[in-house]
Amino acid sequence: MVPTGQGRESSRRFSLLTGVNLNGSVRVGNYDSAVKRVSANVLQTGRAARNPPVIGVIAALGDYTVLAPVLAAEGRTVMLDERSAISALRDESIDLLIVAPRHDWWAECATIADLQAEATRAEATVLAMVPCGDAVALALAFDSGVADCVAYPFDASEVAVRVQALMRRKAIADRRRVAADEVRRLALTDPLTGLWNRHFFDTDLAAQIERATASGRRLSLLMIDIDRFKPINDRHGHAVGDKVLRTVSARLGSGIRTGDTLARFGGDELVLVMPDTGIEVASLAGERLRGLVATAPDLPLGVTVSIGVAELRFDEPALSLLARADKALYAAKLGGRDQVAAAS
Numbered sequence: 001m002v003p004t005g006q007g008r009e010s011s012r013r014f015s016l017l018t019g020v021n022l023n024g025s026v027r028v029g030n031y032d033s034a035v036k037r038v039s040a041n042v043l044q045t046g047r048a049a050r051n052p053p054v055i056g057v058i059a060a061l062g063d064y065t066v067l068a069p070v071l072a073a074e075g076r077t078v079m080l081d082e083r084s085a086i087s088a089l090r091d092e093s094i095d096l097l098i099v100a101p102r103h104d105w106w107a108e109c110a111t112i113a114d115l116q117a118e119a120t121r122a123e124a125t126v127l128a129m130v131p132c133g134d135a136v137a138l139a140l141a142f143d144s145g146v147a148d149c150v151a152y153p154f155d156a157s158e159v160a161v162r163v164q165a166l167m168r169r170k171a172i173a174d175r176r177r178v179a180a181d182e183v184r185r186l187a188l189t190d191p192l193t194g195l196w197n198r199h200f201f202d203t204d205l206a207a208q209i210e211r212a213t214a215s216g217r218r219l220s221l222l223m224i225d226i227d228r229f230k231p232i233n234d235r236h237g238h239a240v241g242d243k244v245l246r247t248v249s250a251r252l253g254s255g256i257r258t259g260d261t262l263a264r265f266g267g268d269e270l271v272l273v274m275p276d277t278g279i280e281v282a283s284l285a286g287e288r289l290r291g292l293v294a295t296a297p298d299l300p301l302g303v304t305v306s307i308g309v310a311e312l313r314f315d316e317p318a319l320s321l322l323a324r325a326d327k328a329l330y331a332a333k334l335g336g337r338d339q340v341a342a343a344s
Contacts, residue, residue, distance in 0.1 A: 053167060056080045056088055058115075059100035063154075067098070070156040074163050082111050089118035096166060098159070100129040101152055105137060113144040120145060123177070125170050127162060129154055190264040192242060193249035201263035201271060205318050208261070208275055212312055219312040220282035222272040223325040224252065224289070227304045227337040229268040240300070247299050251292045256285075271325075279311035279342055286340040294338060304338035311343070 053075035057064050061079075068077045075095065080088060088094045097119060099112055112128055119126045125147045130137040132151040141149050147169070148162055188200040196204070205221075212219040226248055233241035245268060252270065256262055261273040272289075274282050286307040293305045308329025312321055324343040332341035 052076050053095040054078065054093060055163065056085055056094040056097045057100070058082065058085055058098070058102070060102040063100050063102075066156055067100075067159060070160045071163060074160065074167060082115070085115055086118050089115070089122045089124055092122045092124075094122075094124055095170060096125045096127065096163065098127045098129070098163070099146075100154070101131070105131050105134075105152070109137065109140060112141060112146065116145045123174070125166050127159075127166060193246055193264050195249050195253070195270065196261060196263035198263065198265060201261065201265065201273075202318075204261050204263075205273055205321075208273055209312060209316075209318055209321070212275065213315060217276050218278045220274045220277045220279055221310050221312070221321055221325045222274065222282060222286050222289075223265070223308040223310075223322070223329040224270040224272065224286075225306050225329055225333070226268040227306055227333075232303070244299065244303055247296065248293055248303065248305065251296050251299075252289050252305075255289050255292045271322075279309055282311065283309050283340055283342050290338065290340055306332040306337050307340045308332055309340060309342045 055071055055075045055077045056079075057067055057071075057077060058080050059067065064079045068079075071077045078088075078094070080097075085094075085097055089097070097115060099115060101108055112126070116126050118124075126145075128141040128144075128146045128149050129152040130141050130149050132153065138149055147166055150159055150162055188197060189195065190197045208219060211217070226244065229241065229244070232244055249262075249264070249270065252272070253262055256272060257274075259275060263271055265271040274285065277285070286309050290305055290307055293299065293303065296303075306329060308325045308327065308331065310321055310325035310328055328341045328343040332339050335341060
């Protein structure tokens with residue numbers, strides 16, 4: 001699992017992302033635990049940047065005919081009924097929904113709450129039309145959570161002004177949400193490699209161990225170290241060393257499953273958590289990852305990695321699992337490097 005795109009298999013358990021960034025780094029992790037998946041949010045859907053915005057209208061045909069040309073300057077307008085509006089909200093394909101009475105407002109008012117619930121989840125905005133002078137209807141509409149109300153029969157120019165104001169507010173809220181998501185991402189990822197950082201890893205490992213222990217499922221951990229990394233830095237400089245670390249991270253990130261968590265543990269050490277995986281399969285995965293690095297055409301200087309593998313024992317704390325994986329890594333180093341060793 002990667003912070004912004006990765007993995008290669010099924011579940012959305014937070015593969016929050018898989019992939020190599022434009023700068024050559026990857027992010028890998030498992031938003032399942034800490035920030036429950038920097039989400040299918042504005043950063044990924046791009047909804048904050050939709051241009052023009054899409055305005056859905058639930059209204060009688062005559063009212064829609066009046067509204068559509070007035071709202072044309074504010075976005076693309078589509079006529080909907082309750083069912084298609086809910087579907088559009090669930091698909092996150094509209095930004096603002098205008099709900100006007102088509103027959104009897106009191107017979108239709110219950111749908112406003114249902115539509116608002118879907119709009120809240122989709123981070124869309126609802127403007128409700130209520131009978132003119134009906135304070136109870138106005139209160140009910142606002143109680144359902146709608147962003148604004150306008151009296152019905154409506155004045156088209158007033159609706160346009162209110163829509164303009166709502167779209168401005170939504171744009172501000174979307175930008176703030178994007179900024180908050182970015183701050184959260186930066187707090188949990190390593191700036192050099194784009195992998196999850198040690199803080200995220202510690203939290204995620206504890207949560208995964210708790211789940212594995214409660215469910216009786218297997219879990220393995222791989223400790224990965226770049227062979228002879230210090231001499232690379234000493235002889236060729238930190239710029240080359242940084243490039244090696246980013247490229248190794250990208251190669252490893254491209255070869256893990258959705259649901260696995262790859263993080264930078266510290267220095268040139270990386271760590272991979274593999275849920276629902278015993279030591280036999282984890283060792284095979286480690287060998288495949290070792291090969292990805294050893295055969296990388298974009299890695300200079302014949303860079304290789306050594307890997308230590310350990311499987312979680314019953315009721316074993318995180319520190320013990322890490323220590324056994326580290327001991328296996330040390331055995332791989334002693335054995336000549338560029339190899340995988342499993343803990344006993």
